Amino acid sequence: MTEVRNRKLLSGIALVAALAVPVSAVQAGDTIKIGGLAPLSSPGSYQQGPELVLGLEWAVADVNAAGGVLGKQVELIVEDTQGRPPTGATVVEKLITRDKVVAIAGEYHSSVCKAEIEVVHQHGIPFVIGSCWSDSLTSAGYDEVFRTSVYSSKLAENMVAVMAANGIKKAASLVEDTDYGIGIAKNIENAIKKLNADIDFQYEVVEKTSKDFVPILLKYKTKVKPEILIVAVTQPGGFLILKQAHEIRFAPTKETLYLDGTCTAQNDKVFWEAVKDAGNYVLMSCPYSPSVKLTDLGEKIKQRYIDKFDRQPNYLPLQGYDAMISLLTAIKNAGSTDSKAIIKALQALKIPGTRGDIEFSQEDGVWHHQWKAVPTFIFQYTKVGQSAGDAAVLFPKQFATAGIVRP
Numbered sequence: 001m002t003e004v005r006n007r008k009l010l011s012g013i014a015l016v017a018a019l020a021v022p023v024s025a026v027q028a029g030d031t032i033k034i035g036g037l038a039p040l041s042s043p044g045s046y047q048q049g050p051e052l053v054l055g056l057e058w059a060v061a062d063v064n065a066a067g068g069v070l071g072k073q074v075e076l077i078v079e080d081t082q083g084r085p086p087t088g089a090t091v092v093e094k095l096i097t098r099d100k101v102v103a104i105a106g107e108y109h110s111s112v113c114k115a116e117i118e119v120v121h122q123h124g125i126p127f128v129i130g131s132c133w134s135d136s137l138t139s140a141g142y143d144e145v146f147r148t149s150v151y152s153s154k155l156a157e158n159m160v161a162v163m164a165a166n167g168i169k170k171a172a173s174l175v176e177d178t179d180y181g182i183g184i185a186k187n188i189e190n191a192i193k194k195l196n197a198d199i200d201f202q203y204e205v206v207e208k209t210s211k212d213f214v215p216i217l218l219k220y221k222t223k224v225k226p227e228i229l230i231v232a233v234t235q236p237g238g239f240l241i242l243k244q245a246h247e248i249r250f251a252p253t254k255e256t257l258y259l260d261g262t263c264t265a266q267n268d269k270v271f272w273e274a275v276k277d278a279g280n281y282v283l284m285s286c287p288y289s290p291s292v293k294l295t296d297l298g299e300k301i302k303q304r305y306i307d308k309f310d311r312q313p314n315y316l317p318l319q320g321y322d323a324m325i326s327l328l329t330a331i332k333n334a335g336s337t338d339s340k341a342i343i344k345a346l347q348a349l350k351i352p353g354t355r356g357d358i359e360f361s362q363e364d365g366v367w368h369h370q371w372k373a374v375p376t377f378i379f380q381y382t383k384v385g386q387s388a389g390d391a392a393v394l395f396p397k398q399f400a401t402a403g404i405v406r407p
Contacts (some may be wrong), residue, residue: 002057004040004078031075032068032337034060034327035095035104037088037116038130043209044083045234047270048108048316052130053078055320056106058301063328070335074328077101083108085115092119102337103127105323108316109234110134110180120144126330126342130323131316134179135187135366144339146346146360146369148322148353150287150376152180153366156187157195159259159285162378162395163228164197166404171201172226173261174216174241176208176233184232184261208237213244221250232261239264239274246278254406259283265381266290266314268388280384281407283394288315288355289377290389292399298354312389322353322371380405 036056038049060076068074077099079091088107095101096119103126107113113132120127121142129137129147133155138147163171173188175181185203192199202224204216220226229251231241242258245251251258263286265271271279290312294302301321305313330345331337347369350359355375361367378395379388382405392402 002036002060002076002078004053004080030072032070032072032331033075033077033099033101034324035092035099035101035106036076036078036324037081037091037104037106037112038078039083039108039112040078040080041082044081044112045108045264046083047235047267048131048264049080051267051314051316052106052108052320054305055301055317055322056130056324058304058317059321059324059328063325069328069332070337078106081107081109081112081116083112085112088112089115089119092116096120096123096125101125102339103327103331103342105327106130106320107132109178110137110183111178113137114179117142117145124339126327126339126346128323128327128346131319132180134183136179136183138368138370139366141364141368143343143369146326148326148358148371148374149319150374151366151370152183153187153190154374154376155261155285156184156191158376158378158395159188159230159261160191160195160197160199162404163199164195168227168257169199170224170226171199171228171230172220172224173201173203173230174206174213174220174233175203175231175261176237177205178208180234181205181208181232184230188230206233206237208233210237211240213237213241214248217241217245217248217250221248221256226256228257228259230259230261234262235264236274238262239271242275242282243278246275252281252407257281257283257404257406259285259378261285263287263315266379266388266391268314268386269311272385277384279381281381281405283378283380283404284391285376285378286315287374287376288318289375289379289393289399290387291391291393291401292375292377294318294354295352295356297352301354312387314388318354322355322358325353326351326358
């Protein structure tokens with residue numbers, strides 16, 4: 001069962017409304033309460049949030065259909081964090097102190113996650129991050145924080161590997177003014193040094209809520225002249241940058257490739273509706289490939305999504321499902337809703353997820369409670385309106401279906 005807070009904000013979001021069940025269906029005392037977090041309204045990436053919530057809800061629905069956890073049904077209480085760190089911290093405090101949730105899963109924006117982990121750490125409540133990529137979240141070393149999603153330094157190393165393999169010597173990046181955006185830029189710098197790549201790289205931090213990126217894009221087009229422009233700005237800002245770069249004939253062009261570092265381009269229906277022909281030849285860095293076989297569980301979730309929406313899923317429902325199924329399995333294994341018992345069970349967890357076997361590293365730094373083996377890919381669209389499943393796979397080598405194509 002699911003309760004979505006601020007439902008008046010969600011009247012047009014079919015993904016969330018489709019699975020919502022009235023809380024009155026089961027008495028509160030008969031349930032195990034879990035908090036769910038996602039941006040469901042602006043200024044957050046409200047197009048991405050419902051996809052993440054879908055994965056959280058489906059995991060809860062599957063567990064409840066199989067009898068629940070510890071003899072009880074699971075009650076999911078979803079809060080809209082709006083892409084705002086103060087809002088995220090406030091709703092987490094409410095979930096813990098008012099709703100009495102025993103654990104939390106989800107979230108999309110790293111800057112919001114950063115505020116939220118401080119609250120869960122203060123209260124000692126386990127939190128499995130659904131889709132926040134900043135390295136700083138796990139490197140904080142908190143016992144309560146786990147992550148099943150990809151992390152920025154791994155994505156950055158992939159990007160640098162692809163650039164080096166294709167002889168790219170000059171790269172630039174526009175990154176949003178958040179922990180996620182700045183983290184991506186710093187990690188690309190570190191990856192260039194780590195891989196000893198001969199790449200001249202520079203970046204600029206931009207306001208993700210800006211409406212006019214043309215002056216910055218013109219500067220990079222005329223003065224910097226990079227061979228690739230990497231954009232780590234979540235939507236809607238990222239879509240605006242791509243459209244404006246296309247309008248001034250900067251990127252994607254023969255001279256300058258364009259890489260979407262947020263993977264929003266993989267949500268093909270939303271992407272093509274928003275950017276039209278500007279999206280052709282765009283590269284994207286993502287934690288899921290529609291063309292690579294998933295685990296048996298992953299294939300079932302993928303088919304469920306296709307049957308319901310008549311399109312391929314992006315990575316978010318899978319990441320949401322992995323976060324929630326990890327958490328609920330840990331509660332079952334712990335045999336208790338005690339926070340310390342759940343944390344201990346998460347540390348010992350090894351289960352099949354949608355994209356591989358999930359287990360959390362006990363190493364220090366970015367790998368602390370991180371699923372290290374989380375898969376990552378780089379793709380490219382080569383045709384206007386192309387489905388994500390038909391996009392060319394460029395990386396990793398064992399799954400590559402093509403090389404980079406330029407306009």
